[in-house]
Amino acid sequence: MIARIDAERLQGELDTLASFSDHPPPAVTRVVFGDMDLRARAYLKSLFADASLIVHEDPVGNTFARWTGANPSLAPIATGSHCDAIPNAGRFDGTVGVLGGLEAIRALQRAGFTPERSIDLILFTSEEPTRFGIGCLGSRLLASAVDHLVGETLTSGGQSLNQIRSSAGFPGSLADVPLRGGAYAAFVELHIEQGPILERERIDIGVVTAIAAPASFRLFVEGEGGHAGAVLMPDRHDAFLAAAEIALAIEAIARSSGSNDTVATTGVCELFPGAINSVPSRARLDVDVRDIDEARRDRVLLDIERASDTIAARRGVTVRREPINADPPAHCAPTIVDAIEGACNARGLRHRRMISRAYHDSLFMSRIAPTGMIFIPCRDGISHRPDEYAAPEAIARGAVVLADTLADLAAEGGRGEGLV
Ligand SMILES: [Zn+2]
Numbered sequence: 001m002i003a004r005i006d007a008e009r010l011q012g013e014l015d016t017l018a019s020f021s022d023h024p025p026p027a028v029t030r031v032v033f034g035d036m037d038l039r040a041r042a043y044l045k046s047l048f049a050d051a052s053l054i055v056h057e058d059p060v061g062n063t064f065a066r067w068t069g070a071n072p073s074l075a076p077i078a079t080g081s082h083c084d085a086i087p088n089a090g091r092f093d094g095t096v097g098v099l100g101g102l103e104a105i106r107a108l109q110r111a112g113f114t115p116e117r118s119i120d121l122i123l124f125t126s127e128e129p130t131r132f133g134i135g136c137l138g139s140r141l142l143a144s145a146v147d148h149l150v151g152e153t154l155t156s157g158g159q160s161l162n163q164i165r166s167s168a169g170f171p172g173s174l175a176d177v178p179l180r181g182g183a184y185a186a187f188v189e190l191h192i193e194q195g196p197i198l199e200r201e202r203i204d205i206g207v208v209t210a211i212a213a214p215a216s217f218r219l220f221v222e223g224e225g226g227h228a229g230a231v232l233m234p235d236r237h238d239a240f241l242a243a244a245e246i247a248l249a250i251e252a253i254a255r256s257s258g259s260n261d262t263v264a265t266t267g268v269c270e271l272f273p274g275a276i277n278s279v280p281s282r283a284r285l286d287v288d289v290r291d292i293d294e295a296r297r298d299r300v301l302l303d304i305e306r307a308s309d310t311i312a313a314r315r316g317v318t319v320r321r322e323p324i325n326a327d328p329p330a331h332c333a334p335t336i337v338d339a340i341e342g343a344c345n346a347r348g349l350r351h352r353r354m355i356s357r358a359y360h361d362s363l364f365m366s367r368i369a370p371t372g373m374i375f376i377p378c379r380d381g382i383s384h385r386p387d388e389y390a391a392p393e394a395i396a397r398g399a400v401v402l403a404d405t406l407a408d409l410a411a412e413g414g415r416g417e418g419l420v
Helices: 007-018 035-050 095-110 137-142 161-167 239-255 294-315 334-347 361-365 392-410
Strands: 028-030 054-057 063-067 077-082 085-089 119-124 186-192 205-211 213-222 263-272 282-291 318-326 351-356 371-376
Touching: 007 035, 007 095, 007 392, 028 035, 035 054, 035 063, 035 095, 035 119, 063 095, 077 095, 077 361, 077 392, 095 119, 095 186, 095 392, 119 137, 137 361, 186 334, 186 361, 186 392, 205 334, 205 361, 205 392, 213 239, 213 294, 239 263, 239 282, 239 294, 282 294, 294 318, 334 351, 334 371, 334 392, 351 371, 361 371, 371 392
Parallel strands: 077 119, 077 186, 186 371, 205 351
Antiparallel strands: 028 085, 054 063, 063 119, 205 371, 213 282, 213 318, 263 282
């Protein structure tokens, strides 16, 4: 059985999917449960049906397209990714894993392969935190990593997640979303690297061994406002300057963690009242900290807490921190890493092991299933921008490695035999 990827068809489908966007090309903006997201989902579901996959959706909109195996009593395996895109993003983040996963399945069908285990292609809801402020909403719910009550507490534009998803056509209780452990024997996600390593080293495939542990929090600074002309410098308790000093402290702490794997970003700074002639009385920072070593990341978070308290005391302001999330890192399953490497070797593709610094739905799927990720190079490591680009050959190589990996895990006598 030799699976062959129809690279031209896959490119055409990526083009069509990119056309469902709130911004003109090359930018892609597709916010979960918005009109473009729903149109993109309808398009994808039509492709799933064309491939004779059986589609079902859960109450949060996670979509499962199944190729039924010869032995449906065995736990299925799965692949998939997301199709939502942050404002002004590119066309390959997530979509390569969805359409590449579909093409991998079609390639196996064309090659006459019969899977012993069923193979699911999963389209995860809201991997991006754009609308509800929390990333990987769909996979988080599947893995019970977030309580189903978020349906009421998460809001967007004054409406709850429950209201928004029901009007988008996804009714039912979020309590029905979580999967039981063992629901899948394996999960493999194909994704662009979103970093420069593969391109720089001229390597075809990155075999992910771990996904960094992300944490994020909001920091509110409360100082004293006043007239920009009247309040003298010694009397000021400027909330912005305290926030600025805290942001610099965050940078210094991340830089001195002892590892390049520690990264910290202050990506949002909002000031109140935000007028040129007014001393800022309040400031809000949104901070993201990541590491593959959870203990080191948590030390960094603690150091940030201490530094912000010290700065606040010295400047006569108060700070309050509100955690958004703090997830543990994921370690990929050796069986799946072996299967991906085996596929690369059989195809004569250059590959290397690497960690993922960005998080993905795999971070949460790894809690309920042995998980692995296949990375392909993207130009200059750029992502979340309109000029995000992955070459058609690179995408086809990723899809063929995915096809071979799925075949290995789903076949009778394959590597997947020892899995649940
Ligand atoms: Zn992604």
